[in-house]
Amino acid sequence: MFDVKSGVLTAEYSGKICQSRDTSLIFSLRKEVDSIGKEKIKGLFVSVKNISYDSPRELALFIKHLNEYTRKLDMPVGIYNYDTQTYKILKAITSSTNLELFRNIETIKLFLDPKSFKKGLSILIFDENSQNVEKLAYDLSELGYMVTKTTDKEEFEKLLESKKYEFSVTQSFLNQDLQQISNKKPTLRLSKQLISNLPLFMDTAVETLVTYTGLKAQKISHSVTTFNSDLVSDMVCALMKFKGDLTGSFVLVFPQQTAIKALEEMLGEKINPKDSEAIMDGVGELCNTITGSTKTYLSKKGVKVLFELPRTYSSIKQIYSTIGDNNGIWINMQLDQKPFYMFITGLTH
Secondary structure: OEEEEOOEEEEEOOEEOOHHHHHHHHHHHHHHHHHHOHHHOOEEEEEOOOEEOOOHHHHHHHHHHHHHHHOOOOOOEEEEOOOHHHHHHHHHHOOOOOOEEEOOHHHHHHHHOHHHHHOOOEEEEEOOOHHHHHHHHHHHHHOOOEEEEEOOHHHHHHHHHOOOOOEEEEOOOHHHHHHHOOOOOOEEOOOHHHHHHHHHHHHHHHHHHHHHHOOOEEEEEEEEEOOOOOOOOOEEEEEEEEEEOOOEEEEEEEEHHHHHHHHHHHHOOOOOOOOHHHHHHHHHHHHHHHHHHHHHHHHHOOOOEEEOOOEEEOOHHHHHHHHOOOOEEEEEEEEOOEEEEEEEEOOOO
16 A cells, blocks of 8 residues: 655555545555654655546545645645546646646656756866856756866866867856857856756756656757757747846747647647647646746745746747847757757847
């Protein structure tokens, strides 16, 4: 009934939902948490793969009971392993609770350990001020990046030319000088604070997509470049500008088929490829969730950011006219082995 791996406590609710089973499960959960010690548990998740119920009200009562107990726990709590019909009900009845919804255990692992998504990402840092270098290197290392640092201009140029790094960060007056050598490797000119918080943008977008769709997400590659306006047509784009302690733009680009697949998994129903309004609205809803979660995570770190409402576009050229030629991080992704893209820049057009 219970399983504990790497600090993750999972339980299974089997059989027909009824009050006696609700009480028994929650009593057993409380006993298990007390036995292990809640400080040793990363999260608590209940599988509903093998449940049955006569009406949504029975499921709603179970969610109410579970939420009443777990809202006192300082840890993520969620429901997973549900079918499409159950998901529709759960989505409605958990909206006012602290419970999260996950399609499968892989989604939970990604949610709890987003650093695993960034393995292998390497960053080259240059600044003549050694304190700046050490501070930024420490922040990025804590976030799971592989960092190489230098305070020497010639060494930086040699490392830059080696093309071993996925992107570089400079914080000195040499930024302009480096434009002359950056044809080989673009230099990313973002604030240290935005660089330190870039994982939040990437992780929150991925977690939201995976959590809502149950599809596998994978990072393919990173590069520092201008916005790619040469992608083929039939793209659905969303622009999310932000300002405050951090300023910039965050863009998601989906081929239409990828967007439709994600929305069908999220909604549990077929999407008409010709219903562009429904597709754009669905992508906008996903992006609203992403920016809301990102704002919450940033506020916990004392970073105040205000996101504008997502703006959706059906044309790469339309969004390019807003982004312009500013350098940023272009991230090639896959969702269910289908491509989609992220772009983050600290500058607005």
